[in-house]
Amino acid sequence: MNIAKDHTYDVIIVGGGPVGLTLANLLGIHNIHTLVLEQNTAPPDLPRAVSLDDESLRIWQQCGLIDQILPFVAQGAEGDVVFTYRTQTDKKIFNLIQSGRPYGYARGNVFLHHHTLVELTNGLNRFTEVDYRPGHTVFTIEQFPDRVVVKSKDSAGADSEYSCDYLIACDGGRSTVRAALDIKLKGFSYAESWLIADTFSPSQVTQKLQEGVEVWCDAECPTATIPLPGGYRRWEFLLRKNVQSDEYLDDAIIGEMIARRKPLGDAQVINRLIHAYKASIAQSYSKGRVFLAGDAAHLSPPFAGQGMATGLRDAANLSWKLAHVLRGSAPQKLLQSYEWERRPHQVKMLKLARRMGQMMMPRTFLQATLIKFFFSFAEQVETLKKMMEIRGQNVTPVYRYENMRKGSKVGHYIPQPTIGENGLLDEYLGRDFTLITFDCPAEEILSEEEQSQWEKRGIDYLWLRPEGETFSAYKVFDQWLAGCQRRMLIVRPDRFVFEDRILENGGKPD
Ligand SMILES: Cc1cc2nc3c(=O)[nH]c(=O)nc-3n(C[C@H](O)[C@H](O)[C@H](O)COP(=O)(O)OP(=O)(O)OC[C@H]3O[C@@H](n4cnc5c(N)ncnc54)[C@H](O)[C@@H]3O)c2cc1C
Structure with a gap:
């Protein structure tokens, strides 16, 4: 067989979904020679992630693409209702309110997945070191001590072969790479399927979103809906085990189900899918020179809105480690910390999503009644309400290490206050490490030897003074x-x- 052999890359990413594309943009910023192989020629029109948190937006800010992506995001304003729980008869029993922007963006947001993928793909054009090949399906990989060899088939049926130092599988829940490595998923599939449908209402295109996520606690048909920017809306209906689920892909039936909850108006169904969610995690995140990220490593039901966000955190965690190892400024064993750091958080997010799912999927009338009672009670008790938040402290990772000083912030995610009129802190941080000082310039703190060691790794300096335009940022860190x-x-x-x-x-150094 005639196989076109292409040259070697530092990194090959299999899969150009949100996680693979985010990783490729971050590696592009580090000038890492990267190839993305994606089987589709354009983002498919299938219902996918619609909700995202502030950390996800911050990661896309780090990619340098936030201005391109924000037009497809509805960030709630302070005090907006982001989540409402309703009884079967439509009575509101619980609300969560948008509050605070600790990381620079609203905590709970909704977005248009398809348009965001297009922006993430276009973002790759900025980097001469990054190649993106749509229409290339990876069908086999082979590992050697010093490289990984990948074979793909393009849409015309032609095979190609590439090699790389590291291969990152971002090829989703049915990962071909994970299967090739014989890494098993541990977890389970939900017995029931959801009918997921997206609608478009021409009359709503320019409407400001009035409500956030709404969930109906209904033992007969648990339902959720999420208004999206640009006149779009997501609907999700739980289908019971004994129904013939394919019948529900009929738009007239979907329209009737929607109309039971809200007037249909001029909404047309544009995407529909029957999907059984999984809650599972790969037994290992790497084998040799191959690493798993995003859904290839962990599959979560969407009830906590954290499936994609968790994958984006993988990309942010892995990208700089790969860049430093490939540049020779860190040892290869740094890559092992990817799994130590990410796995406990992913397990925590899976448990959170399962708990939220139990709240959203009452199976009997009795369960629905108990859940309604719980939500009505939680609405009155602030600490319980905080525990129900699927944002902030309940979801932000903390990477814990042994022998940490009490009160140390090592492994904590830093806040992102504004600097000056409109700027956000991260715009002042470096591509690599940043030394932040508060009392005096950083140069006065590090000894010459330390400074030279850090400069080899790549370091920027930022002095947040308790005056002038950094005053408010200083105050945020002072509190934190x-x-x-x-x-x-x-x-x-x-x-x-x-x-x-x-x-x-x-x-000052002694
Ligand atoms: C209905 C639904 C609703 C969801 N809602 C939310 C939500 O609101 N919030 C949230 O955070 N998450 C949500 N999720 C989860 C979220 O969509 C995923 O976690 C996220 O898409 C994972 O991104 P990924 O890049 O890892 O994988 P994917 O998005 O699955 O992308 C994988 C990519 O790899 C490509 N690929 C696969 N195999 C190959 C191959 N052999 N060769 C080349 N390319 C290949 C695929 O074509 C695809 O483009 C939802 C999921 C579903 C199904």
Whole structure:
């Protein structure tokens, strides 16, 4: 057989979904020679993620694409209702409100998946080091001690072969790469399927979104709906085990089901899917030079809105580690920390999604009644309400290490306050590490030897002074650190704290 052999890449990413494309953009920023192989020639019109959190937007800011993506995102304003729980008879029993922007963006957002994928794909054109090949299906991989060889078939049926230092499988839940590595998924599939439909209403195109996610606690047909920007709306209906699910792909039936909850108006069904969710996680995230990320590594039901967000965090975590190992500024074993750091958080998100699913899927009238009672009670009790939040402290990862000083912020995600009129902190952070100081310029803190070591790895300096345009950012860090005087932080490229040092002698080296 005639196989076209292409040259070698530093990294090959299999799958150009949200996780693969985000990873490719981040590697592009690090000038890493990267190839993305994607089987589709255009993003498919299938219902996919619609909700996303502030951390996801911050990662796309890090990709340099936030201005391109924000037009397809509806960020709620302070005080907006983001989540409403209703009884079967439409009575509101529980609300969650949009509050705070600790990471620079609204905490609960909705977005247009298809348009965002297009922007993430276009973003790759900025990098001469990144190649994107749509219409290329990877069908086999082979590992050697020093490289991975990948074979793909293009839409015309022609085979190609590529090799790379590291291969990242971002090829989704049915990952070909994961199967080729014989890595098993541990978990389960839900017995019931959901009917998921997207609608478009021409009359709603320019309407500001009035409500957030609405969930009906109804033992007969649990339902959720999510208004989206541009006149779109997502509907999700749980289908019981004994129904013939394909019948529900009829748009007239979907229209009737929607009309039971809200007037249909001029809404037309544009996408429909019957889907049984999985809650599972790969037994290992890597084998040799191959790593799994996103849905290839973990599959979550969407009830906590964290499936994609969890994958984007994988991309942010893995990208800088790959870049530093490939540049020679970190040892290869740094890559092992990808799984140590990410797995506990992914397990936590899976458990959160399952708990939320139990709340959304009452199986009997009795369960529905108990859940309604719980939500009515939670509405009155602030601490319970906080526990129900699928944002903020309940979802932001903390990477924990042994022997940490009490009160140390190592492994914590830093806040993103504004600087000056409109700027956001991350615009002042470097591509690699950033040393943030509060009392004096960073150059006065590191010894010459330390400074030279850090400069080899790549470091930028930021002095947040308690005056002038950095004053409000200083105050945010002062609160976050419970006092930022005589403190310095070294922040990783993915915005987690690498080092949190208490300075002796006012910070000057002895
Ligand atoms: C109905 C539904 C609703 C959801 N809602 C939400 C939500 O609101 N919020 C949220 O955070 N998450 C949600 N999720 C989950 C979210 O969509 C996924 O977690 C996210 O898409 C995972 O991204 P990914 O890039 O890892 O995988 P995918 O999006 O599955 O992308 C994988 C890519 O790999 C390509 N590929 C596969 N095999 C190959 C191959 N052999 N060769 C080349 N290319 C290949 C595919 O074509 C695809 O483009 C939802 C999922 C579903 C199904």
